Amino acid sequence: MNALSLLRALCRNVVHRTAVDRELDDEVRAYAELLEDDIRSKGVSPQDARRAARIELGGVESVKEAVRQARSGARIHSWCQDLAYAVRVLRRSPSFTSATIGSLALGIGATAAVFGLVNALQLRALPVSVPENLAMLRLEGPRCCRHTGRNRQVSLPLWREIAKAQDAFAGLFAFADTRFNLAPQGEVRYVEGLYVSGDFFSVLGVQPALGRILTTEDDRPGCTSAGAVISHALWRTEFGGRPDVLSQTLNLRSGRNPIVGVMPPEFLGVETGRRFEVALPICASGFDRADHWWLAVMGRLKPGWTSQQATAHFATLAPQLLAAATPPAYGAEQARDFLKLQFSIHPAHNGVSVLRTQFQEPLWILFAVAGLVLVAACANVASLALVRSTAREPEFALRAALGASVPRLVRQLLVEGVVVAALGAVAGLALANLAQDAVLGLLSTSTDRIVLNLGPDWRVFAFIALLIGLTTVAFAIAPAVRARQWNLGATSGRLTSHRSHVHAREVLVGVQIAMSVVLVSAALLFMLSARNLRAADRGFRVDDVLFAHVFMSDTDPPPERRAEVQRQITARLGELPGIAAVAHASTPPLVGTSWGITLRVPGTTGELKADANRNQVSAAYFDVMQMPLLAGRPFNDHDTPSSVKVAIANETLVRTFFAGVSPLGRRVIDGNDTFEIVGIVRDSKLYSLREPFRPILYTAHSQFASPSSTIRFVMRSATGAAPSIEGVRQALAEIVPVAGVRFGTLRDLVNASTQTEQLMAGLSFCFGAIAIVLATIGVYGVVSCSAAMRRREIAIRLALGAMSTHVVRAVLGRVLVVGLVGLIAGVVLTIPTARLAHSIAYGIDPGDPRILLAVAVIILACGAVAALLPARRALRTDPLVALKLDS
């Protein structure tokens, strides 16, 4: 067969379709004429000849259709026909079309939004070449030396030992996330930053957009004014995208660094959910202490190496590496713990992410919830399609009678389904975009911006295609199942087909109700959790408390003047109008820092040793935070560096270390300091609101001579007075003009601390509301449909004097049964799924029967309203009118 000739024919058929068709008309007509002549030439009368010719020819149209089918490109043409017809049909019933597309947009939008987030956070690989062999190193073992912050694991000496000795990675690099202050003085202007080892960019294989990458040459111990690499975004915003950026210097609070390179726009770093703006070599940090655990280690495994093999390799190296990097300051016992640490290697093709750990579970739960919304939406669409297929049954019967085959008619339905689903998907994607932006906005705080690459990739497209396929099936399946009944005979007995449709719709309503039970339960659970968390006992006052963190440079003011500056600021802030009390603390609550210590308590039967937290505070701290002292005394002016060191314990510390017996007068030891406990204070949250109360040892700031360069002030404004951040800002600018300052209210921190729960509550509320709306529409539709169908019967019964309650019962009976079955199915489905939400539930048991009870009440109420409205309308029917209408 000649491919070229076929191709030419295909082009002709598709492009010059009308001309080809006209020629076919001519050809068949000519055939008919010749045939007629032929028959007439045998001596038949013209009329009989024409008739005989018609008979021999058969149906002219069917001959032409057969030719069209045989032509190449016939399929394309018929698909186009189906598509055009589908669009025409859908445009003819705008209310059906918009209801269907609306339902699908909600379902697809919800699912696609969550999938986009899952994809961006969990699945997407880093935008570097060959991300598959990236792996990261983690330290595991006793708590002695690990830091719990973002990815921080390894000290600089340990990193150097690892880089020297290891054999599993083809390339290895270390990095630490940090913030750089772009404002040389005054109020801080942080950008996200990275300290990177020399190999960072070369191992990742990132090519600079401008200039060069950092190399091992840049990362030399003791480097001063090291070169900086900046992100594409910073280049555009700070330097207007000018090419002369490479001759410029970055003026950071920590020093001046010449800009040596600009990164490509797609490279945001190795932490998913965050981006970096400035990268400096590790040497520029000045951190080289052996007990400073601040670096994360990542690299590319050698070809053929798995992470298990690499872990085994590091197991053999561990004793040697750790021995070489043991901090000299560690005592014998701490060193022993340190040497017990183990290395493990984990795949890291999608980078590292704190966000991922934090949101992994919530996201998968949301994904499941969104899937249920989609199921409810599909049930709605199927139900709508069923109603419409009843109306279209005569059309299908007519087309079948004219010779359309059942597969062809089903194909027509599928094409309509694809059109509706695709339109729904487009609308859904627009919704999903809005939703994703809203979610990221919710999660980001002013200082902690979350950046996720939400751009669609093949996974998103495949997922959307899958959704379109599923919803198309939902759209077409119910009418297609009935395809066999598409004949003109069946449509005359339409009443029965109505009935079976109603049954199918009742099942769908049951499905919707079951989904609603699950979704509304989830919404209630998450909303109650969020409320509980917000209302949870924090142990300190949240409202009217401001914080101001002051970051002084190492030299200005000089360290010996810091105590003086601190007193000045405290006094000055205290004089401000509206400020009732001022204090400062080493680790105020919820700011993301904690001071972990190993506390030792000598007792009669030996020494008790356990983890605790320390907070070094000024005397007024408990007053500002309104944390009541339960026993003993607060810190006072007599607690000086020369007096006996004193401490105040919180309730949990008393419980943990003293078995609840009053510890007043007892001694506790932290490192080289021994404290006498002089007071007990109420428990309060430290790191986050979710965690249980930790044992905290408060020590008096006044007893330690040299304050650090960072001072964290907390202030309580007088009740009713507006928080005067502006006054605080001015006062600080006068006393410490060159220091960095960060302001905020404790309320902001509390809100940020509950953001996961708020997010879950907000989204699950939306999903639950969507489900309820869909189910209500479903119930309304099925009741009004069955009421309309039975109008005649109702009219007769009413005319014969039936009680209206009986009539209502007749109309509602089945729906009630369906609703109850759906409700029970939903409850049965909810009980095991609620357990999945255990980690997010706070202060409420996911299986709490009160939730299910409330859900049942809500859904029954909505269902009752949706069912009673059409039922009442049926009752008001005038029997005469109804009987006339139907006869």
Added chain:
Amino acid sequence: MGVVLADRRAALLQGTLDLLILKALSAGELHGLGVSRRVQQITDGTFAVQPGSLFPALHRLEEAGWLESDWQPSENNRRAKYYRLTKAGRRQLGEEAAQWNRISLAIARALET
């Protein structure tokens, strides 16, 4: 349905119809009705080709490049579309005829034993 046996309404293979049309046109160009009559004639009336099979087959063969067509006046002065074999069509006829002979020989032998 392809070619219909004039007496018994049995369906034959599609390839048979193509072969018969190519054979019918091997003697010279013909219009649609001419092809139909010629097939009837060369098979001694065994096969009658219905228009519903003839036209799709003609168009298919033309699209495959084995036939070409143009409009000409017919013998009784009507316009008709005339089909003729192309070079490729003539080659195809040879191949299909050879294959048919092989098959019919084999089947004949099989039936003899």
